Amino acid sequence: MPAPRERPKQIRGEQLVSKIFEATLAELARVDFESLSMETVAERAGVNKSTLYRRWPTKLDLVRATLDDVTDVRIIVPDHGNLRADLMGFLRSVRDFCLSPEMQGIMRLMFGGRAHPDLAAVIDSIGDRKDADSRKIVERAIARGELPRGVDGAMFLDAMAGAVMNSIFFMNQSFDDAKLERLIEMVLVGAQNGGGSIARPVARAKRTAARTR
Template structure:
């Protein structure tokens, strides 16, 4: 049973407590085996408290993963696309290298083809990628990349290269490796014309 102290938690601290418990359970058992009841027990609250804010398990896990991803898929604006993307990819690497991040990778690989998880990850991707894509779009606007550059493709190549190393090679890229990825992709994007990226750093 929840303690008296746990029942007195309200507002943002309560939300944080429940979402933290959700991420811990996701790391422990994965998405399929995760239960709202166990999350509530770990958080020290009644399950009705959880269901009141998140009616389904998908809603709960989605909220927890989105919050965890907030620090990684951010928008950087240093005035240099190379510096911005190195910072963003480094944050993604650091997040996915944690115990919770590894649990997220396992969930995607093991359960990502199920309709429920696929829909969840697609929703998270759409909600969290706008900031980094805006970073690439600003680089096009200021001339670091040529006009007509496919912002979606540049971003996908950058993040996809990092994810490939993490997901399939089980490699945690070093800072040097991340810089290599960024240089390779952005140098290729520059070949269509526009000002050379290296001269802007």
């Protein structure tokens, strides 16, 4: 009599959730949000669709959880006690994320999700949360005296992260560490000398008004 076959070991907990998120991103790289189906995600992940519905009642809930997870894991906001080191760690994670297969699905959502108000709201809320998290790099630098008070933290980080994304997505060019260092130096020197300061245009306007009296 042949020995009974062992049942495949069931995946549970965090490993199961990670596998479902991977399947969701893979599907989003293949189809748009409108065509995304919970059944196909479940099949790709090798789980019953009831498993998905118990945790995420709708595909919007599933996409929100997936985006929350992938941005938290892949976009790093380091705290080395040094601004340059923090910026290098942050921008490396942005670069590597842009080059990852997961980004294909996320880019599809970002460009196509505006047709769906609920999805657009999810994308915006996750972006706002991650932006607020990354601005801690600037806040800590100001507290240490590495950046002047009044620097526009959002613009400061966007100038660098945007340059990396533009180079990779639209120029199809690489962005190695040496180029990251040059980018950091250029933006940082400008910010340290008052460039892009929120307070600076106001002060300049007051001086101009005083001279015209």
